[in-house]
Amino acid sequence: MFDxxxxxxxxxxxxxxxxxxxxxxxxxxQVMSTNQYAAYYRINPATAAKAFQQLVDxxxxxxxxxxxxxxxxxxRDMLRAQGRETFFGEVVDPMVxxxxxxxxxxxxxxxxxxxxxxGDV
Amino acid sequence: MRVDVSGLTVRxxxxxxxxxMSFSLSGNKIYGLLGRNGSGKTSLMSTLAGYRRPIGSVQxxxxxxxxxxxxxxxxxxxxxxxxxxxxxxxxAEALNFGKAWRDTWDDTYAHELVxxxxxxxxxxxxxxxxxxxxxxxxxxxxxxxxxxxxxxxxHLGMDTPTRYAFYDTLLNDFMAHPRTIIISTHLIEELASxxxxxxxxxxxxxxxxxxxxxxxxxxTEVTGSxxxxxxxxxxxxVLGSKSLGRTKAAMVYGTLDDSQLIRARQLGLELGPxxxxxxxxxxxxxxGGKR
Numbered sequence: 043m044f045d046x047x048x049x050x051x052x053x054x055x056x057x058x059x060x061x062x063x064x065x066x067x068x069x070x071x072q073v074m075s076t077n078q079y080a081a082y083y084r085i086n087p088a089t090a091a092k093a094f095q096q097l098v099d100x101x102x103x104x105x106x107x108x109x110x111x112x113x114x115x116x117x118r119d120m121l122r123a124q125g126r127e128t129f130f131g132e133v134v135d136p137m138v139x140x141x142x143x144x145x146x147x148x149x150x151x152x153x154x155x156x157x158x159x160x161g162d163v
Numbered sequence: 164m165r166v167d168v169s170g171l172t173v174r175x176x177x178x179x180x181x182x183x184m185s186f187s188l189s190g191n192k193i194y195g196l197l198g199r200n201g202s203g204k205t206s207l208m209s210t211l212a213g214y215r216r217p218i219g220s221v222q223x224x225x226x227x228x229x230x231x232x233x234x235x236x237x238x239x240x241x242x243x244x245x246x247x248x249x250x251x252x253x254x255a256e257a258l259n260f261g262k263a264w265r266d267t268w269d270d271t272y273a274h275e276l277v278x279x280x281x282x283x284x285x286x287x288x289x290x291x292x293x294x295x296x297x298x299x300x301x302x303x304x305x306x307x308x309x310x311x312x313x314x315x316x317x318h319l320g321m322d323t324p325t326r327y328a329f330y331d332t333l334l335n336d337f338m339a340h341p342r343t344i345i346i347s348t349h350l351i352e353e354l355a356s357x358x359x360x361x362x363x364x365x366x367x368x369x370x371x372x373x374x375x376x377x378x379x380x381x382x383t384e385v386t387g388s389x390x391x392x393x394x395x396x397x398x399x400x401v402l403g404s405k406s407l408g409r410t411k412a413a414m415v416y417g418t419l420d421d422s423q424l425i426r427a428r429q430l431g432l433e434l435g436p437x438x439x440x441x442x443x444x445x446x447x448x449x450x451g452g453k454r
Contacts, residue, residue: 049376050356077338084330085356086193087338089376 050085054093059102062117063125069115073103164237164310164343165190166211170219173206173367180206182367183219188345188360193337195358195375196347199447203367204347205242208313211345212240223311236266239309241300241317250289254299257288258306265307272336273306279328293320301329305336313345326350330357351440355379361439365447375439382437383419386412391430395423402445414445 061067076094080087094111097103102117141151157163166188173181181203188194198204210217213228213235221228228234252260254277262268277284280298282291291299297320304314318329334357337344348354361378363370371378382402385392389411392404396413404413414437419427427434 049380051376080338081331081335083356084327084334086334086359086375088192088359089356092376 050083051089051092051096054079054083054085054090055096058093058097059121062102062113063121065118067113069113069118071113072109073111073113075110165224166311166343167222167225168207168211168219169222171207171210171221172218173203173210173215174218180367181210184364184367184369185219186362186369186372188343188362190343191341192343192359193333193357194343194345195351195354195361196345196364197351197361197443198347198364202364202447204364205315206367207364208240208315208345208347209242211311212238212313214240236264237310238313239265239304239307239311240313240315241304242315243317243319250287252288253285254282254288254291255284257299257303258284261303261307265309267308267310269306269308272308273302276302276306276332279332280325294322294325297321298325298329305332308336308340308342311343311345313347315347316349317346319349326353330354333357351443352438355439363443363446370446378442379436379439381416381418382442383415384412384435384437385415385427385432386410386435387430387432391432395427395430395432402442414441416442416446 058073067073076087076090079090094103098105101114103111104114105111141148169185171181171184196204209215210221216229223234226234258273262270280302282295282298297318300317304312304317318326321329346354355375358375361375362372385395388409389406392411392413396415400416402414402416404411
C-alpha cells in the first residue's frame with residue numbers, strides 16, 4: 043500500500059491532510075486511532091503515532107487526552123492557504139514545462155482552462 | 164523486555180559467527196534483524212535466547228540469560244521451521260509443551276491461531292507440509308506472548324496469503340500485548356512497514372541500528388548527467404551507482420542539508436528515495452566480492 047520509499051509517516055500525514063482538504067474529515071471530527079491506522083495500513087503503530095505527532099505539531103490535529111485526535115477548527119483554511127502558496131510552483135510551472143516539452147502551445151492550455159472556467163468541460 | 168548485548172563473540176572452531184558485537188534494544192518494539200546468510204543472525208538469536216554461553220555479555224532486563232531459568236522462561240525463540248517441536252509429536256502435544264513451559268502462554272489464542280492457519284491438531288509435526296510447519300512455529304511464537312519473542316525466518320515457508328495473515332496477526336497481537344519482538348527475514352520489503360527499528364549485521368558485526376523510518380529517509384538516489392552526479396556526490400557516502408548512456412544514478416547514504424538540496428536543483432538532478440531493501444543490499448557485502 044505504501045511505496046516504502048519516503049518515510050511512511052509522512053505519506054500518512056499527507057493522506058490525512060488530503061482528507062481534511064477535500065472535506066472527508068471535518069473540523070472537530072475525531073480521526074481514527076493510531077492502532078486503527080496501523081492495522082488498516084499494516085504499519086507499525088509507532089509510525090502511525092509519528093504521523094499524528096507531526097500533524098499535531100503543524101496544528102492540523104489536536105489531542106484530547108484519553109479520548110483521541112481531532113481535526114482542528116482552522117485546519118482546512120490553513121491547509122488551503124499553504125496549498126495556494128505552493129500551487130503555482132508545484133502544479134502550474136511543471137504543467138507549463140510539460141506542455142512545452144510535448145509541444146502544446148500555451149494558448150491551447152489557456153483555452154482549456156477557460157473552458158473549465160465556463161463549465162464547458 | 165530490554166536487551167543489552169556487550170562485546171558478544173560466538174565462535175565455532177575457527178569460524179567467528181558473531182564478532183565483538185554490542186547494542187541495546189530498549190524493548191517493547193518490533194525489531195527487524197537483517198543480515199545475509201551466514202551473517203550471524205541465528206547465532207546471535209540463540210545466544211539471546213540463552214541457548215549458548217556467551218563470550219561477552221547478554222542481559223535481558225539487566226540479568227544474564229545463560230543458565231538463568233527465570234530469564235529463559237520469558238524468552239521464546241522460534242528457529243527455522245522443523246525445529247518448532249519434535250517431529251513425532253502431534254500438533255496438539257506440541258502446543259501442550261508450549262503451555263507447560265511458559266507462564267505467559269495463551270492457550271485460547273494458540274487454538275484460535277491454529278484454526279486461522281488451518282493446522283490439523285491430530286497430525287504429527289513431521290508430517291505437516293512446509294507451510295503448516297512454518298505456521299505452527301509462528302503460532303508457538305505468538306501464543307507464547309513471551310516478553311522477548313524471536314522469530315528466526317519462521318514465516319518463510321508460508322505462501323503469500325498466509326504470510327499476509329501472519330503480518331496482520333502479528334501487528335494486532337503486538338498492539339494488544341506490546342512486547343519485544345525480533346524478526347529476521349529475507350523478505351524485507353514485505354515486512355518493512357511493520358518494523359519500528361532495524362538492526363543490520365554483516366559478517367558477525369553490527370552495521371547499524373536505526374529507526375526504520377529514519378533509515379528510509381537517509382538514502383537518496385541521485386540521478387542526472389554523469390558529470391553532474393559525480394560533482395554532487397564527491398565527498399558523500401556513495402553506496403552504489405549505475406549508468407545508462409549519459410545518465411547516472413548514485414545511491415547516497417546520509418541526510419542531505421539545505422545547501423545540498425539547492426545545489427542538486429541547480430544542477431537539475433533528480434532526487435528520489437531508496438527502499439529499505441535496496442539500502443540493506445548496499446550496506447552489506449556485495450554478492451561476489453568485498454566492499
